[in-house]
Every structure is written in structure tokens, then in C-alpha cells.
Amino acid sequence: MLFASQSFLVVFLALVLGLYYAVGDSRAARQGVIIAASVLFYGLWDWRFVPFWLAMIGFSQMVAIMWGRTGQRLWLRVGIAGNIAVLFGFKYADWLVGSVMHWMGREHVAWPIVLPLGLSFFVFQKISYLVDLGRGQARVYRLADFMEFVTFFPQLVAGPIVRHNELIPQFDASPRNAAMWENLGRGGLLLLVGLGKKVGLADTLGTICAPVFDAAHAGHVPGMAAAWLAAVAYMLQIYFDFSGYSDMAIGMALMMGIRLPFNFNAPYAAVSVRDFWRRWHMTLSRFLRDYIYMPLGGNRCTPLRQAVNVMVTMWLAGVWHGAGWNFVVWGLLHGAALAVAHVWDRAGRTMPRVGGYVLTMGFVLLTWVVFRAADLATAGHMLGAMAGLHGMGGAAIRHPVVLGLAAAVAVIGPASQQVVLERLRPAPWMAVAAGMAFVLLLFLIGGRPPEPFIYFQF
Structure with a gap:
């Protein structure tokens, strides 16, 4: 679904805002609305990638939890390497193989790889979070908080690239306030x-x-x-x-x-x-x-x-x-x-x-x-x-x-x-x-x- 489409502006966004403000005084309900809307937004592009997308989020959260329990940097290295490996596999592997084959004078048939929407952006956000954990500049968040941060649909696909400490604390405040x-x-x-x-x-x-x-x-x-x-x-x-x-x-x-x-x-x-x-x-x-x-x-x-x-x-x-x-x-x-x-x-x-x-x-x-x-x-x-x-x-x-x-x-x-x-x-x-x-x-x-x-x- 595109931001600049009638269905998004007139239907999707209006419904999400209405639900969000209807439950505005409940932190858990607001969180549920944002996560559900973000999953729906991503799924309307291609539902086949939703399980993969959620698995990536779960993997990074698991790494953060294991780091919090053990304090071993190996977990953070595994998390960062895993995210980079996924990005490399989807975005660069076919291109590099094709380049090598071209230099060798051989023909390369492009692999039928579809790049998941917004992959580079949410990989960068998760990497910055894992690096900040290692620097002592972040804490291990609850799964729901972390998922809300990574999936937040307004900036999910193409940024801005937001850090955890810029976004997650804001989720605590009700939107129904004096500045509403x-x-x-x-x-x-x-x-x-x-x-x-x-x-x-x-x-x-x-x-x-x-x-x-x-x-x-x-x-x-x-x-x-x-x-x-x-x-x-x-x-x-x-x-x-x-x-x-x-x-x-x-x-x-x-x-x-x-x-x-x-x-x-x-x-x-x-x-x-x-x-x-x-x-x-x-x-x-x-x-x-x-x-x-x-x-x-x-x-x-x-x-x-x-x-x-x-x-x-x-x-x-x-x-x-x-x-x-x-x-x-x-x-x-x-x-x-x-x-x-x-x-x-x-x-x-x-x-x-x-x-x-x-x-x-x-x-x-x-x-x-x-x-x-x-x-x-x-x-x-x-x-x-x-x-x-x-x-x-x-x-x-x-x-x-x-x-x-x-x-x-x-x-x-x-x-x-x-x-x-x-x-x-x-x-x-x-x-x-x-x-x-x-x-x-x-x-x-x-x-x-x-x-x-x-x-x-x-």
C-alpha cells in the first residue's frame, strides 16, 4: 500500500487514527493498534513476507534477551551478523555472483529474488539497537515495545532511520493531551x-x-x-x-x-x-x-x-x-x-x-x-x-x-x-x-x- 494512494489516505489512515484515539488512554491498546496496523500495512504489499519479517524481529529480540541474561558480546555479534547476512542474501548475493560470472566470461541467469519492502531501513534500525546495547546505551525492551519500534508503519519502509531511544519513550504518552x-x-x-x-x-x-x-x-x-x-x-x-x-x-x-x-x-x-x-x-x-x-x-x-x-x-x-x-x-x-x-x-x-x-x-x-x-x-x-x-x-x-x-x-x-x-x-x-x-x-x-x-x- 502506498502513502500517496486514495485507499491509504481515505480508508487506512482514517481508520487507524480513529482507533488509535478511541483507545488513546490505554498504553496496551494503543500499542495493539499500531502493531496490528503496521502488520496489515506491510502485508498489503505482500503477505508472503510477513512471517519472514516477524521472524527477523523475533530473532533480534531473542539476541537482546540473551545478551541481557549473559552479558556475552557473542550474542550481539550473532545478531548483527544475522541481520547483515539477510540483507546480503536478498540484496547483494545475486549481483555479486553475476559480476563474478561476467568477469569470467560466463552467462548468469538472475535469481528470482524479491527484495522485501523496506529491508535496508529496518535492518539498520535493528543493528543500531544491538550496537547500542553493547555500548551500554540501550536496555532490553519488552517484545511488544521492540516490535512497535521496528514496525511503526509511518517510517517503516523508507525512514527516517529512528533510534530506539527517540521513539520507544514517546509511546508511553497518551495522544489525548493538551497538544492533541x-x-x-x-x-x-x-x-x-x-x-x-x-x-x-x-x-x-x-x-x-x-x-x-x-x-x-x-x-x-x-x-x-x-x-x-x-x-x-x-x-x-x-x-x-x-x-x-x-x-x-x-x-x-x-x-x-x-x-x-x-x-x-x-x-x-x-x-x-x-x-x-x-x-x-x-x-x-x-x-x-x-x-x-x-x-x-x-x-x-x-x-x-x-x-x-x-x-x-x-x-x-x-x-x-x-x-x-x-x-x-x-x-x-x-x-x-x-x-x-x-x-x-x-x-x-x-x-x-x-x-x-x-x-x-x-x-x-x-x-x-x-x-x-x-x-x-x-x-x-x-x-x-x-x-x-x-x-x-x-x-x-x-x-x-x-x-x-x-x-x-x-x-x-x-x-x-x-x-x-x-x-x-x-x-x-x-x-x-x-x-x-x-x-x-x-x-x-x-x-x-x-x-x-x-x-x-x-
């Missing part, structure tokens, strides 16, 4: 903003860039103008698609009285690559910093070792996004850029903000082409076309109003979560406008084939 109406109002408005980003902007931008990338993958190299237009459209599409999902997730959680961490802070206003990663997918950046970069030594080491730490961290970030050499290259490019930025800072150098902005956005744009391409050959076709190697060509600008609006919102900002949650003041006209916008977006959804969020594939 404000939470419902602001949460609903943020949900609406995210829906508008997804349906009104991202899906429309996808119709601009997808045909060009698909043609390049098929061997039809576009002209320079078409390639640049597609690259810019995708740069905007992935931002509004993923930040739209994050807004909807954070908004739905707030409607239940629960605050999730911000995930985007106007990333296309960044003036350096380091600044970009402080603003883009902020919970993933935090996870990479705290559970990979810092344990490797972080910046508490020689410049060369720090560069290696950065490269390893971003290589893993690239691989986390998908099984493909284009994702590996994308991660390594960002790792190299961050390593250079660290060297630049150590040398005491500075760059004018305008120059830093142009250089950063140019780098981000070009690396998004590598990220979006089906493979490295397609990325080469697109980058070559953008360099003018295949002629200027012509490109009719489809949906120029949407493209211009998206560019203005992405560059000028500010971040939607800050506006809705911190700056806006309630007003009757706002409720009327939001209601009208919601109805219009519902009609727009009904007139289009459903488009999954881009990050669902990761």
Missing part, C-alpha cells in the same frame, strides 16, 4: 505538503527524466540539451520524492502525538559537499557517522587515515542504496569529495559561498546522473551527452511551470518541516485551503497510475 489538536493540525498539514511534493512535483518531474534515461539505457544517446534537462529534472525529482515521503511519515507520526527526527533541511542550498550531507537524508548521515565513520576512527587520526575512513563510509553508503556498480561509484565519488573537503579545511583554505554553491550543486547534479542510470554504461552515455559529445540536439521542455516551481522551492527553501512545525500559526483560512488542496490531490492521484516512492527500492 495542534499535533493533528500540524501533522496533517505536513502530510499534505509531502503529498503535494510527491504527486504534484516528483511524479510529474519523473515524466521528464525517465524517457531520456530509459532511451540512454537502450543505446539511444540523447542530445546535450535533452541530457541536461533530464539530469536537472531527476535532481529535483529525487529530492521531492524522498523529502515528500519523509514529510508524510513525520506528519502521520505527529498526528499520533509522536515526533520523528527531521530528514531534510534544504539540501540544495548547500555550499559544500559536507554541508550537503548535513542536510540530505540526515538520519542516514547520522547513522553512517555514529556506527561506521566514528568507530573507524573518524577524524581522530592522521589525514590519510581520515580520508580512508571517509571513503569506506561513503562506499558503504553507496552500496546500501543498491546492488550495482553505479551505486558503488556514486558512493566513492562522494567519499572522494568529502576527503578533499577535509584536506581543504585542514589547509585553512576558504571559498566564496557563491563559488562553493556552484561547485557543490554541479558535483551533486553529475553524481545523481550516475545514481539514476541503470548501469555505468548508461551513466557514460548521459555524461557524454551532457558534455556535448553527441551534438547539441533540441529538447522541448515539458511541464515548464512544474519544473520552474520545483527549482525555486528546492533552491530558495526553506525546509517544509521547519515551516509547518515551527513557523506557521493556525488560521481558519489555512484549514480551508488545506482541505481544498487535499481534495484536488486526491483527484490527481485517482487520474494517474500509482508511482512508488524512489526509496522503496532501497
